[in-house]
Amino acid sequence: MPSAQNTDTDNDGKQHVQHIIIPFLQSQSQNTLTRLYQRPSSCLSIFRLLSPLERQLVMNLLWLESAISANTMHAWVTREGRKLYDEALVTLSRLHILLTATGKLALNPTFKAGFRQAITGGGSTGSFGIPAEQSDKHPGIDIEGLDAYALERWETILHFMVSSGTGQQPTRPSSGVLFLLQRSGLMSGSQNMAPQITSAGFQFLLQPPHDQLWDLLLQYLRLTEERAMDLVEVLGFIFMLATMELGREYSIENLGVHQKAMLEDLRDYGLIWQRRPSSKRFSPTRLSTTLTSSSPPLPTSSGTNSGPQEGFIILETNYRVYAYTDNPLQTAVLNLFVTLKYRFPNLVVGSITRDSVKKALMNGISADQIISYLVTHAHPQMRKNNPLLPVTVQDQIRLWELERNRLKSREGYLYTNFASQADYEFVLNYAKELDIVLWESPAKRCFFGSIEGHANIKGFIERRTMGAGP
Amino acid sequence: MDCSHLSVVLDLSPAHWQICAQHPQSPLDLSDFLSQLLAFLNAHIALKHENSLAVFAAFPGKRSIVPTLRPYACSHPVSHSVMLYSSTDPPGDHPPQVDPNSYPPFKLLDSAVLSRIHDELDDSEEPSALVGALTKALCYINRLSLGQNTDPRILILSVSPDLSTSYIPIMNSIFSAQKLKITVDACQIFGPDTVFLQQAAHLTGGAYLYLERREALLQYLIMAFLPSPSIRKVLAVPTQDKIDFRAACFCHKNIVDIGYVCSVCLSIFCQPLPVCSTCRTKFPIKTIMRLRSSLPPSDLASAAPSPPTMPLQTRPSQNGTQNGSKH
Numbered sequence: 001m002p003s004a005q006n007t008d009t010d011n012d013g014k015q016h017v018q019h020i021i022i023p024f025l026q027s028q029s030q031n032t033l034t035r036l037y038q039r040p041s042s043c044l045s046i047f048r049l050l051s052p053l054e055r056q057l058v059m060n061l062l063w064l065e066s067a068i069s070a071n072t073m074h075a076w077v078t079r080e081g082r083k084l085y086d087e088a089l090v091t092l093s094r095l096h097i098l099l100t101a102t103g104k105l106a107l108n109p110t111f112k113a114g115f116r117q118a119i120t121g122g123g124s125t126g127s128f129g130i131p132a133e134q135s136d137k138h139p140g141i142d143i144e145g146l147d148a149y150a151l152e153r154w155e156t157i158l159h160f161m162v163s164s165g166t167g168q169q170p171t172r173p174s175s176g177v178l179f180l181l182q183r184s185g186l187m188s189g190s191q192n193m194a195p196q197i198t199s200a201g202f203q204f205l206l207q208p209p210h211d212q213l214w215d216l217l218l219q220y221l222r223l224t225e226e227r228a229m230d231l232v233e234v235l236g237f238i239f240m241l242a243t244m245e246l247g248r249e250y251s252i253e254n255l256g257v258h259q260k261a262m263l264e265d266l267r268d269y270g271l272i273w274q275r276r277p278s279s280k281r282f283s284p285t286r287l288s289t290t291l292t293s294s295s296p297p298l299p300t301s302s303g304t305n306s307g308p309q310e311g312f313i314i315l316e317t318n319y320r321v322y323a324y325t326d327n328p329l330q331t332a333v334l335n336l337f338v339t340l341k342y343r344f345p346n347l348v349v350g351s352i353t354r355d356s357v358k359k360a361l362m363n364g365i366s367a368d369q370i371i372s373y374l375v376t377h378a379h380p381q382m383r384k385n386n387p388l389l390p391v392t393v394q395d396q397i398r399l400w401e402l403e404r405n406r407l408k409s410r411e412g413y414l415y416t417n418f419a420s421q422a423d424y425e426f427v428l429n430y431a432k433e434l435d436i437v438l439w440e441s442p443a444k445r446c447f448f449g450s451i452e453g454h455a456n457i458k459g460f461i462e463r464r465t466m467g468a469g470p
Numbered sequence: 471m472d473c474s475h476l477s478v479v480l481d482l483s484p485a486h487w488q489i490c491a492q493h494p495q496s497p498l499d500l501s502d503f504l505s506q507l508l509a510f511l512n513a514h515i516a517l518k519h520e521n522s523l524a525v526f527a528a529f530p531g532k533r534s535i536v537p538t539l540r541p542y543a544c545s546h547p548v549s550h551s552v553m554l555y556s557s558t559d560p561p562g563d564h565p566p567q568v569d570p571n572s573y574p575p576f577k578l579l580d581s582a583v584l585s586r587i588h589d590e591l592d593d594s595e596e597p598s599a600l601v602g603a604l605t606k607a608l609c610y611i612n613r614l615s616l617g618q619n620t621d622p623r624i625l626i627l628s629v630s631p632d633l634s635t636s637y638i639p640i641m642n643s644i645f646s647a648q649k650l651k652i653t654v655d656a657c658q659i660f661g662p663d664t665v666f667l668q669q670a671a672h673l674t675g676g677a678y679l680y681l682e683r684r685e686a687l688l689q690y691l692i693m694a695f696l697p698s699p700s701i702r703k704v705l706a707v708p709t710q711d712k713i714d715f716r717a718a719c720f721c722h723k724n725i726v727d728i729g730y731v732c733s734v735c736l737s738i739f740c741q742p743l744p745v746c747s748t749c750r751t752k753f754p755i756k757t758i759m760r761l762r763s764s765l766p767p768s769d770l771a772s773a774a775p776s777p778p779t780m781p782l783q784t785r786p787s788q789n790g791t792q793n794g795s796k797h
Contacts, residue, residue: 044516044573052701055517059692063509076693081704119512121572121580130570245574254570293519 018091019049020214024221026094028231033096035232037111039127040118045239046095047115048292053081054088058097058107062115067099067106127236129244132251132281141283143247146273150285153270154209155329161187162205162332164197174268184219199364205333206365206373213287216269229258237262241271242291244284251281311378315352317390323348324379336360337370352393357400367401410438413454415461416446423464430460473520474698475614475622477607478511480527480554482591483598486629490660490684498659498684506688507627508583512576513696515557524556524610525583528603529590551603554586555579558614598630601639608646615650623653623676625695626667629660634725637718640666647674655695657681665714665725672713675699721747730761741765 025033025046036042047058060076061068077085089105092098097111107115117123141149156173163170164187172178178195181187186201204212217238224234237259244250252260263282266272271288274281312330314322321338325331326346334340337360340350350356360370371394378388387394415431418424424445431437436453440446449457482500491499514523528551557575569577604626611622624647647654647670655676656667663680671678679694681687697705719726719740729738735749742761745752 040571041573047516048519052517052698053704056697056701056705059513059517059696060689062513063689063692076706077704078706084704117571118573119509119516119576121569121576123571126570128570128573243573248574290519 018051020211020218021049022091022095024218026091030096032232034108034110036235037097037108037114039125039236039239040114040123041127041129041243042236042239043111043114044118045242045292046097050091051088053077053084054092057085057088057092058115061098061105061107062112062119064106067104070100070103070105073105126254127240129240129250130254132249141273141275143286146247146283146285149273150270150287153268154213154287155327157181157269158205158212159329159332161197161201162329162336164195176265177268180216180219180223183223184216202336202360202363202365203369205336206369208376210290213269213291220265229261230256233258234262238288238291241266241284241288244289246284246286246289249281249283253280311376311380311382313374313377314379314382315374315389315393317392319352319393319396321350321352323350330377333373336363337365352397354400357397358404361401361404367397370397410450412438412448412450413457414446414448415457416444418445421445426464427457427461431457473518473522473621474700475522475524475611476514477524477526477611477622477624478507479600479603479607479624479626480507480525481598481600481626481628481630482527482587483530483630484591485530486660490629493660493684496684498687503659503687504584504587506691508580509688510691510696511579511583512573513692515575515579516573517696522557522614523579524558524607525554526603526607526610527552527554527587527590528598528600530598551599551606552586552590553606553610555582556610597633600626600628600630600633601636601643604640604643608643608650608652611652612650621698621700622650623655623699626654626656626670628656628658628664628667631661632664632666632725634718634723637666637723637725638720640670644670644673653699655679657691657695659684659687663714665716668713669715677707678713 036046047055050058057073057076074085089098089100093100097108099106099108106112117125156171157177159170160173161181178187181201182195184200185198186204187195188198204215207215221231221234224231233256237255252263255263263272263274264277266288267274267277269287270285273283273285312324313334314324316322321334323330323334324347331340331343331348334348334350337352337356338350339353339356340348342349357367357370361367371389375388382388415427418427421442424442424447428437428440428447431447431449431453434453434456436449436457437447438450439448484500487500487503491497511523511525515521557579604624607624611624615622644654652674653676654670654674656664656671656678658664658667658679659681668678670676677694679690681690683690694707697707716725716727717729717738718724719729720737721739721741721743724740726738726740729740730742731738732746732749732751734751735746737746737748739747742758742765743753744755744758
């Protein structure tokens with residue numbers, strides 16, 4: 001039976017989904033990565049994005065001074081874990097964290113030094129950020145303020161995406177953000193046309209906030225080469241933000257040229273806060289300090305001032321949806337696949353209908369995405385149910401998706417105008433022996449064969465007419 | 471969701487650490503131990519952003535410096551246990567200055583643990599309050615895991631030998647741990663193997679490790695105790711091949727090979743008693759005689775001085791067929 005609940009990735013270490021930044025890092029040159037590993041904060045952040053087994057292997061090797069033979073390391077895992085272990089070794093060596101020369105395994109010396117420094121502290125790299133001096137003249141912003149700021153920025157982007165093309169006029173995010181959205185294919189449109197959300201954009205909207213953020217950052221990283229920015233500095237800055245402390249102000253003194261240039265972009269995404277664009281200090285928001293944690297929802301996933309923190313959607317077996325929210329963004333996202341009926345100050349009521357789901361499917365959203373969105377944002381009251389979502393509704397959404405896939409197209413040839421029934425049957429039998437008949441109609445004396453078999457059929461008919469001709 | 475909680479229980483008995491530091495083959499002094507321990511604790515936090523950690527320490531008795539009203543209070547040091555650090559409620563009174571070269575949570579953890587140990591440690595011969603610290607760790611996890619799946623575990627780092635008086639409290643802790651689905655790992659850093667910690671690890675599905683090469687403590691800790699129970703299915707973690715299942719008797723707190731178990735309340739005694747000291751059940755004199763006669767001669771000698779005293783108070787027996795059954 002299909003179920004959307006088997007998403008517990010880490011628990012048995014088997015279904016761990018690789019983080020999307022890992023393939024990107026793997027595609028970088030060894031030189032780039034080695035420079036990145038010189039920063040302890042980057043080592044720590046990358047380490048946290050690895051799978052559980054990979055993390056344990058790195059830890060096992062971290063404090064060893066000499067290389068260890070591959071056979072010894074092989075004995076660390078049980079028979080059932082062999083496959084996972086082999087995959088882990090491949091990932092680690094592609095990241096150039098593990099050096100696998102001459103049958104012996106050891107950590108990359110740069111990574112080892114950097115990560116050891118991260119664990120024990122010390123050194124003089126300053127990679128965890130230089131805190132700004134406390135001053136009475138410019139009191140910092142408190143954590144609530146930071147959360148509100150990050151929320152406002154992030155929701156502006158999402159809200160702009162969701163309401164594009166609906167005739168509403170939401171606040172436009174900055175041109176840098178718009179450019180990024182268009183380049184990443186989440187929105188289409190050119191300079192003079194209003195941007196339109198694409199099917200990739202719709203899928204993006206239904207993702208958990210954490211994936212959305214990394215998606216955008218990954219696009220940002222891809223742009224760095226075009227903008228002639230140093231990838232190591234950009235990555236290093238992002239990873240540094242991930243290890244910073246929420247609610248503390250940091251100085252921009254030690255930042256590189258490219259990192260200073262990034263401040264503006266990151267401000268637009270709501271990752272950092274600055275009093276003024278020219279300010280000499282910045283504070284990371286919760287969006288950035290939770291970058292390397294796997295699942296905790298960002299503060300943005302709740303309503304602005306009311307509503308429970310984690311989930312707000314109640315779905316009943318009669319396809320009714322009750323969403324306890326006053327957040328226009330959440331309402332707009334729900335509107336993608338729910339027919340909304342009533343709106344109250346803290347509640348939106350609607351129902352999932354065939355038409356509303358069809359509309360979502362047309363936009364490129366898949367049934368699984370709808371179901372996983374409902375699961376992620378389910379109200380705590382719903383979480384007492386097992387299974388979490390009513391099975392009837394889940395199945396129906398999937399069936400509606402299958403409906404769209406009723407037609408299957410195959411290329412081929414239609415054979416018709418046979419002279420006699422015997423002729424027709426003779427050729428048809430030959431075609432059936434080759435197993436290339438897709439459709440047949442004895443009444444109309446024609447059949448449809450796949451494109452692969454055409455040469456055979458053609459040759460067969462020609463031989464017959466040649467043989468019958470003289 | 472998939473984060474894990476680790477509570478570490480440290481045995482900080484200065485007397486035993488002193489002996490450990492002077493061990494001829496592989497000495498390990500307390501400061502060396504602490505620096506390796508902190509690296510291990512940081513590694514646990516490093517594994518995952520959501521991982522939580524608490525550190526408890528068992529101290530021997532501390533002589534109160536402040537004179538109290540009761541004149542004898544100072545002369546009876548009471549062993550005590552302290553929570554050194556927990557990641558859920560960090561010390562908020564004086565946050566340390568942020569160092570650009572270290573990750574703030576690590577810094578916070580290291581300074582909190584070291585300063586608390588410095589404050590509390592005192593020279594004393596008393597055995598340390600391992601059970602107290604273990605119980606605090608259990609209570610803490612119970613509070614923490616209300617309604618959420620944190621995959622909790624406890625790691626006991628011990629240097630003292632078994633304290634037979636603490637057999638019953640340790641067993642009770644093990645049962646609570648089983649009920650809360652807590653894995654108890656134990657590492658004996660110095661001294662003889664401890665029977666009780668072996669049993670604790672075995673009964674809760676954890677690992678017990680006797681540290682043979684003390685200079686490699688950190689490597690042992692990381693390889694055996696860092697992986698959470700879920701990943702241990704994949705890794706070949708060291709396990710015990712033999713476990714000492716012996717229990718301590720209730721009467722003299724000795725670890726016994728052969729014990730006598732009360733058939734009513736299951737209390738364990740090292741010699742046949744006419745009356746169970748726990749539930750006051752009287753056993754038939756014939757059974758006592760039979761058990762006495764089957765005692766090995768050496769035990770008989772030690773058992774003889776205690777006369778079979780029959781208390782005068784009579785309680786209605788709950789069960790007609792009460793026998794002191796041989797374990």
